[in-house]
Amino acid sequence: NAGVTQTPKFQVLKTGQSMTLQCAQDMNHNSMYWYRQDPGMGLRLIYYSASEGTTDKGEVPNGYNVSRLNKREFSLRLESAAPSQTSVYFCASRRMENTEAFFGQGTRLTVV
Amino acid sequence: GEDVEQSLFLSVREGDSSVINCTYTDSSSTYLYWYKQEPGAGLQLLTYIFSNMDMKQDQRLTVLLNKKDKHLSLRIADTQTGDSAIYFCAERGDSSASKIIFGSGTRLSIRP
Numbered sequence: 001n002a003g004v005t006q007t008p009k010f011q012v013l014k015t016g017q018s019m020t021l022q023c024a025q026d027m028n029h030n031s032m033y034w035y036r037q038d039p040g041m042g043l044r045l046i047y048y049s050a051s052e053g054t055t056d057k058g059e060v061p062n063g064y065n066v067s068r069l070n071k072r073e074f075s076l077r078l079e080s081a082a083p084s085q086t087s088v089y090f091c092a093s094r095r096m097e098n099t100e101a102f103f104g105q106g107t108r109l110t111v112v
Numbered sequence: 113g114e115d116v117e118q119s120l121f122l123s124v125r126e127g128d129s130s131v132i133n134c135t136y137t138d139s140s141s142t143y144l145y146w147y148k149q150e151p152g153a154g155l156q157l158l159t160y161i162f163s164n165m166d167m168k169q170d171q172r173l174t175v176l177l178n179k180k181d182k183h184l185s186l187r188i189a190d191t192q193t194g195d196s197a198i199y200f201c202a203e204r205g206d207s208s209a210s211k212i213i214f215g216s217g218t219r220l221s222i223r224p
Binding site for chain 2: 004035042043044048058059090094100101104105
């Protein structure tokens with residue numbers, strides 16, 4: 001049982017470069033989420049997808065785009081990376097509202 | 113708006129009880145959650161409480177909910193070194209129940 005799988009685990013980017021963080025879940029969950037974790041700020045929601053075909057902005061969407069490619073996959077794209085986007089990124093999914101959210105292991109991104 | 117607040121650090125002696133506190137703003141939250149994050153890992157659901165409950169006990173864990181004051185606490189009895197982690201309080205975030213909003217996390221450290 002893989003659960004929620006994120007790739008890559010680590011990444012270093014130069015300012016202005018672009019990249020896509022991948023997330024896939026094999027639990028047939030409807031909702032998927034992207035968070036960033038910064039010291040002292042907890043997890044802040046970037047974007048979420050309540051169901052296949054829908055995406056919505058969270059608390060800190062600026063500088064990011066997402067794609068809910070299908071029910072399994074939810075990707076996060078940085079078009080032009082900035083040092084302020086240095087963070088640990090977590091993908092999560094859950095079957096439906098008010099159920100447990102399952103998290104990936106995180107992607108540690110550094111923008112220099 | 114939605115907000116979940118926690119203190120950032122807590123240090124307790126091994127064997128004592130730990131109490132981690134959380135305040136939230138969304139009075140329509142149906143479920144409130146406690147997640148645990150161990151070093152280098154994603155978050156895992158520790159326990160949750162339904163909003164019509166005042167207390168929930170699960171082995172060494174006791175969750176207390178004061179809806180009037182929008183205050184949630186997690187008590188860990190007989191704290192062990194394996195309890196060292198960051199503990200996040202979370203609520204559903206809005207009336208659509210699609211989002212999950214996390215607090216800043218409380219880092220629990222155990223003294224011998």
